[in-house]
Amino acid sequence: MKKNIVKYYPLIPVLAVYLIMFLIGFFMPGMWQMVALLAFYCALGQSWNIFMGMTGYVDFGYVTFIALGTYGMSLGITYFSQFEWLGMGIIVIGLILAMFLAALAALLEAAIALRLRGAYFAIACIGINEGLRYFIEGAKIWGGSEGLIFFGALTQSLGRETVNQLTTFWADFSVFVIAALAAFLNMHYMRSKIGYALTAVREDEDAAKVMGVNTTKYKTLAFLTSGLLGAAVGAMAWGLKLGHVYPGDVFVIHYTIECIVVVLLGGAGTLLGPVVGGLIYGLSKYWLAIIMPGFQLLIFAPIIIIIIVAFPEGVIGVLKQRVKRTALEKYIV
């Protein structure tokens, strides 16, 4: 029993960071949206890391899941808000739709793209993302290029005060929950047979196959988990929070690049890495946009380069080496 608990010790610093962030946002005036921004990056990093960190496959089309999650929530609210008796149930329906769309996309993508490796896998993922965007626009489904705007429908269904709370607090709070869930799943996979199988895939996929590891099964599982978490973030942070969706605003590769930067800054394949990466990335961007608006990207780029050069394995990757054989070792994973 104790052994079971001990293996989850690395979750303590992760959850402690999330708790501190939450308390700062909750009690300090004007900080809530900032910590929500940080939680968004941490949650995305943590979710993306489940697949990339463990398998070494770089999914450049990850934003597809975030976008589909946004669409799931948007469709749920747009089409079910007319049934007033559903009340808050429309958000649950939206979340279920988000999960369904993401699961469908993950399984289809796994069937097509996971047969490929390296650059071919990356290009296939980008292709699927772009294809899906142009399909929505071209086939004019889900509002086509005009997107869906449902803030009004949500307000009519739930009332102005409730919607104010939902969009500016609970949507962000749920991102914290998703980030914590992603950390837990990450840890669980790392410390189970799944993690070992995925590590074998990362080190040498052919050798893993020869040794009898069902690589397809484990890769698909990690891909699906990562995709579902990304979709949940999209549903809450973009769908519920913003009350609208345009295909051109959500199927944007830039967000996948942000996931990659967050994870590499903190340390790929580590548990605490995406949290540290998310904090460095989010805080730098936020404060630089305030201190020197318009010039922040000029400063931001060298900061990223310096960190990557100083910590080639990410901040946590280097820290892990430093705390080896110390009391802190069991907490830094």
Place this chain on the structure above:
Amino acid sequence: MKKRIVLLVIGFAAVFGFLLATNALAIDKVVIGHPACLSGKYAKAGEQAIGGVKACIDWVNNVYGGVLVAGKRIPLKYKYYDCESKKEGVTSLIERLITVDKVNVVFSAYSSGLTLSGAPVAERYNMVYMDHGGASDRIFQQGFQYIVQTIGPGSKYHVGTLNMFDHFDPKAKKIALAYEDSEFARMTMGGAEKHAKKLGKKIVFMRTYPKGVTDLTPLLSDMKAKKPDIVLGGGHYEDGQLFARQMSDLDINVKGLSLVASATLPAYYKALGGNIAEGVLGPSHWEYGVTFSPEGAMKVGLDWIGPGQDEFVKLFKKALGKDITPDYHAAEAGAQVLAYVKAVENMNSIDQDKVRASLGKLKFMSFYGGWDVDDKTGMQIGHSMVDMQWQKGKRVIVWPLEAATGKLIYPKPKF
């Protein structure tokens, strides 16, 4: 005893009244907050908007003397951050502007998407939220209570154009609509269709084409077969060029051709040359050269506020430190400053609900043209677009007549 109590109550009332009055007088600045797009995909429009806001703040503070509240002239201040044209940036920066910087009004970021992203946060804090970059009509169908629009709604882009054709040639009945498949262009097309029908015109062709299109000949060939008198269309700069070029290739000569978001750009004529671009029209929120003036405002019974056009251009160049001509992004952002100042002065207060109510009732004219919003939704209804036409390499404003700098060449010269 009773007398003492009465005196005490009067005393309290006097102190309370004094405190209220001094509180009003204690305002030493009025701050405009803006999550501007200084980088990212809307950086160009964002830079123009900042220049426009700074130019009009300069005019309010140094020429007008400040905002008149409670008998005192108070200077305007401007606090802006860079949202990088991203929705996450907009939400976090708006909250900071409201809660940390304690701004008195928030100007939206550019585009309908970013305007929508910031609206829930502004609503949460009951903050007046002024939109100078979100043209989508649907923003104003969501029940936001504090939003007010300065930019003309997308559905009105071709209203003036159709009125103009109807004015000069009421017999030109056959209209073709061919727009890019984007939210903005569809909104424009829907508005044009509705208004054309209202004017008794016949829509003989109506179709969209995909973004990034490289060949419009199939669509244009179909359109040619319908023999339209007037063609309205476009969506972006690139497809606007392709549209006119391929109309020329297919020898489709019509009486009038108006293209949104492309023909108004100075580079358009250069890229296409005189044979193709000559006579092409484009609607714009504002163009350098418009002739709105205090005298014009008086004629239509509107108050005038703000700098004249040339003064605005001078202040704009000074604000950005660059020798560039302001475009409509700058003009609408600048006009928004003037609208806010008028609203505060009319209500003699910076209280959010009072200013919002005042904006709903406000009607005035500035270098940007007319300004009037629907009281309930906050949607702009008083600003008419201007229509410009390329004439011998020059952009000539041809409609509305009160802003025109030249006469419309009609029918359009053949390609």
